[in-house]
Amino acid sequence: MSPAQRTVRAALAATAVVAMVGTLPQPIAAADPVPPNASDALKRYNELSTQAEKLNEEHLRAQEDLKVKQGELDRANGDLALANEAIKVLQRDVDMLTEASFEGARFNQLSALLVSDSQQDFLNRTSALGVLAGSNAEAIGKLGEAVAQAEDAQERATTATNDATKLVDDIAKRKTALDEQVGEAREQYRSLSASEKAALNDSGDLGKITVPAGTAGKALEFALAQRGKPYVFGSNGPDSWDCSSLMQAAYRSAGVSIPRTTYGQATIGRSVSRSEVKAGDLIIYYSSQSHVSMAIDGIRAVHASTEGVPVKIQDIDSIGPISVIRRVEG
Template sequence: MAAHRKPRQRSLGGHTVRTAATLALAGAAGATAFEGAGIAAPQATPAQVKAKVDKLYQEAEAATEKYNGAQEKATATERRLKGLQDEAARRELRLNTTREALGNMAAAQYRGGGLDPAMQLFLSDDPDAYLDGAAFAERAGDRQSGAVARVREQVREVEQLRGAARVELTSLKKRQAELRRHKKTIIGKLGAARDLLSRLTARDRAEFDDKETGGGTGPRASRGSTGARDALPAVGSATAKAPNSRAAEAVSYAYSKLGSPYVWGATGPNAFDCSGLVLASYRSAGVALPRTTYAQIDAGRRVSRSELRPGDLVFFYSGITHVGIYVGDGKMIHAPNPSAPVRVAPLDEMPFAGATRVV
């Protein structure tokens, strides 16, 4: 019978420990290198950063315009609802007055005695007069009943309209909440983009800033830079070429707001979004415009790019999500995005979608 010897346990010291440690460290290093290779992204170029930020800005502005439109509809619905409530209150007051009159009539009839009409006719000193009076009372009662029925029907109609308005308002508020959540998501993406910008080298950041400002049409240019490419048409020249005095006034207002900050949903006087700047500029000239870009494009006569004159509204992107005010020489004044104030920019900065002459 063969002897079974117990295997000798090796000491975990010396060469064995060093070998195990070396292998463990090598494995850990290899795993780290592999994982790093799997998650590490190459450094984004300024052009890539700009493309991502521009996309985020466009998405945020599209959401803002939808939000502005929903808010406008909600305001109109609330106004309509108040009108319905006021009308219902007036009709209910008339109904109560009618009910009170009917109650008084019923009480008088009761006090006059609950005699059978045939017996009253038999006892009457003037049967002909009684019959005439009874017929009149019946007709009056019919008219009164008809009036009450009509008022009640009107109240029911008002209540139905009020209910419909409440449903519509609830729907719009839900839509606004969804848009606010969407905007919150966009703002989160913008925060990530800002974080990405902060990691650029000083040289790359300078290149990004140059691309962001269009080579000199950004915030610095909005205050009167003298560069050939970013020269802003003089306000006097722009207003002189406007098609009429109201367009000239709108252009003048836009010039006065250069450098104002971009704020979601703002319509002035100290901050604006893109359609808010257009709204405020024409409001200063006594012209009421719709709130949103996709409604503003239909607020006047469409003109071609070759026909543009100062004061015309110029629109961008296929969804009509951005707008500016043309000031001449192929340039506009607009409220770009949260990273740039109201400024002058070339029309070629974004995909041109159309133009409208308001007045």
Template sequence: MPVLASHRKPRAKVRTATPAVGLTTAALASVTLLSTQSATAAPAEPKPAVEEVQKKVDALYRQAGSATQEYNRAKAASAAQQTKVDTLLSDVAKRAEKINEARRALGAYAAAQYRSGGIAPTATFFLADDPQGYFDQNQLMSRVTERQQKAVVDFRTQQASAAKKRAEAVKSLETLTETQATLAASKKDVQTKLTEARSLLSRLTAEEKARLAELERKKEAEAKEKAEKLARKQAAEAKQRAEAEEKAREEAAKESGGGTGAGSGTGTGTDSGTGAGSGYAAKAEKVLAFARAQIGKPYVWGASGPSSYDCSGLTQSAWREAGVDLPRTTWDQVKVGTRVATSDLQPGDLVFFYDDISHVGIYKGDGMMIHAPKPGANVREESIYYMPIYGSVRPA
């Protein structure tokens, strides 16, 4: 029997997905390309120049100085308010005791009246064995009634006074709470500014730190040069004043027919006509002696001695040595005494800096001052031109 040929169609060959590896490679390449493009699109921020860092750090220190003065003001106010609150609370306690005394007196009178039964005066007269005794007793009761009335008045007076003092104490406590909140906020502000400044400085390389130190030296040298120029100007003006005074004395002596002699001069020196033995010069000498003794001690914000100082803490402590009580902050110290021009500065005068009056130093003469500069630095002598001058005052 013949074998019939199969009419089945031959199987079509199934193509396998062999390009899978190629596609994966292409995908990886695309991801890599996109990643590279993303990195290129968002480059890292360029590192600031040392000059920019210096400006930023100086600004942060200045802001911290202003926050320090706010802290000092709040701290002083808090101490004063705490004293006031303590006094008021003590007063309230004393008045409460007086109220209790008045209440006890009223209670005694009430008990006596209860024991007497509250009999009407007419009935008491008719029931009395001795009419004269009644009149004597009635007069006594009249005086007792007056004392009762006085006791009532005293009680009401003490009660009203205690209520008033209690209200004052509550109000003072609320003010104290607000001031303490300001104190805490100022403290946090100072710490934040200083932390940011330290962070900026810590990121500098050794080379950048050296560059920053060089910028500081240049700034100090320029400030010192200005101080020397002021010193020469003040010396020349003092010499002119001395010559003018000597000439005036000679002319006065000729007119009177006498002689002045070699030792007749007053000798103003560089003290702008006040005289070395004047009251202000004597006080200034004590101020500067104290300030010099603090040189080398560290700046600590909020400190007023004896181991560390901030700028206004140093000036306050120094002038206290001369018997002058200055306020705690630069903002209040600038309002004390007499304003003077920079060219008329005398030793002992206070020099204030920046538009926000956040720094102060003690003028020592020759364009130089003693001050507590900033965190990380010690009390030192420096040119008054190291910072922009706001103005100067003569405290006494």
């Protein structure tokens, strides 16, 4: 394994460890526009949180891109190993056939005629020589194909390694920017008044809500069951969530796999208009597509919002400017 490939694998391992032990910065994201009469501190906090959530989703997307590149690298290395093995076998066949051509007579009818005892023997020898020559030509052709496949696999492996190495550097830079943004937003949160913090921490409607049958209903039932749990930056549950991990887990509980990031979730299923919204639809917010909620009906949605705000129900349009609405199934 090359040093670059070891760097890529080490980065993937570090990413997995971060996900398991929860060492990423603490909860920051922003989905809720502040009320008109909000304090300057709360307005500033909302701005900082919105920026932090965008960086969070970009960081997650870069990690997913790295996994894709690692998969490409693994496939290319696998193809390269198979091609190299084929080259060994075919080279042996070519060597054996070439050696046979020199041990016997040269591949021409004159040599066959000179050593033949009869006309039939001549025909037999000619036929055998023809088969041997054809086999040798075929083996050489296959060897050439195997070499070309090996060269292609090597080129793909090199490209994937270079791309993944660049992504490792990109992830490190994004993580640094993310940490700085989170730190600034968390500092701003500490400056909020007790009443503002209490308002943010309100869990809202925790009452029973009837969900429709089917996949969307099962996903919605899961999301609603998470109400009151905290938002934790980069969390994948089950005790805390960020916005996109909650949506992913909800649909996973219904037997449907969807992407981890809001960017990926903004491309699945089919697009529906605001007037068509129904239970289970994913509502992606902001021009940056950095926040997501799940529709309960045409008015309300459930989502993981921001630091100090538990998973809760809010009016769809109060969460933020809508970018796109996706129906996962149906």
